[in-house]
Amino acid sequence: MNTVVHKSDSRGLADHGWLRSRHSFSFAGYYNPDRVHFGALRVLNDDIVAGGQGFGTHPHDNMEIVSIPLYGDLEHKDSTGTGEVIKTGDVQIMSAGSGLRHSEFNHSKDDEVQFLQIWVFPKERDIKPRYEQKSFDIESRMNKFQTVVSPDDESALWINQDAYFSLANLDAGTNLNYEVKKPGNGVYFFVLNGDVAIAGESLLSRDAVGVSESNSVELKAKSYAEVLAIEVPMDIQ
Template sequence: MKTIVHKAESRGFADHGWLRSRHTFSFAGYHNPERVHFGALRVLNDDQVAAGKGFGTHPHDNMEIVSIPLYGDLAHKDSTGNEKVIKSGDVQIMSAGSGLRHSEYNHSQEDEVQFLQIWVFPKERDIEPRYEQKTFSAEDRVNKFQTVVSPEETSAVWINQDAFFSLANLDAGTELTYEVKKPGNGVYFFVLNGELSIAGEKLDTRDAVGVSDTESAHLKASSYAEVLAIEVPMALN
């Protein structure tokens, strides 16, 4: 098993007033040649957006873009005609494919919104742009993994890549094993809250560990903990 640990405080940080963003991997003004991607995982941004503010209309192409609100609501609008509100508990994906334009704003005029924006390199390029959004119950991830993004026809949102995103909420003392779903994939575990050990590494809130060359990884929570597992191919086409 290979492991790489990224502590929360080692992330890049940008403060634009209306936006405070922490970058796990090189992004915009933050560049670290040792932190460009983990396999097909290219971007993991932890964004806090002020009330009524957001990202104006801008283009994307050939990228799988996943948004996961942690609290608050996002207003989304894109050039394919989708106009949605993404709420806490929802997972949204855009397959940008051959190209689209979109905007994302804090839907509230009073409260901040915090969300993860995650980019994954696609399996097939220049597909027709695609949008999907689903709501997931937190009860279905108590002391187990709940798959919320998958390339298979399941209850998860579909992704144009052999990638799987799973969420788990673990009670203190809970032990769990993550089984890699596709040979050759690695898993990037991002701790949303709490303290736990993963693959023998002790992690705290917003710490992360990437594991590869393994079929499974062991987790043990030392407090109540919430974790996001991002499984991706390690080899890029």
């Protein structure tokens, strides 16, 4: 088992007033040669956007982009004609593929919205751009992993990669194993809240550990904890 630990306060920081963003991997003005990606996982941004503010229309191509609101609502528009509001409890995925343009704004004029913006390198390039979102039952992830993004699970959002996103809400004292779904994949565990040991590493809110060369990873919740597991291929072309 190989592990890499990223503590919350070691992440990059961008504060633009209307936007406060913490970067787990090199992004925009933040560059760390040791933290460019974890396998096919390229970006994990923890964004807080002020009321009435957001990201104006901009282009993307050949990237799988996942957005997960943590609180508040996010308004999305793109060049495929999609216009949706992504609410807390929803997960959104966009395959940029051969190219599209999109914008994301705080749906509220007054309250902040916080969301995770996650990019994964695609398996197949230049596919037709696509958009999908889904609301997931939080009770279905209590003390177990709930898969929300997958290439082969019809109950989850489809992704153009051999990657899996799973969420778990753990009561204090819960022990849980994450079983790797595809041999050779690694898993990046991002603690949303709480105090939890993962792969023997003691982690607090917004800490992370990347685990590779292991088929199973043990989690032990020391308090109530919420965890996002991002499983991705470690070998990228």
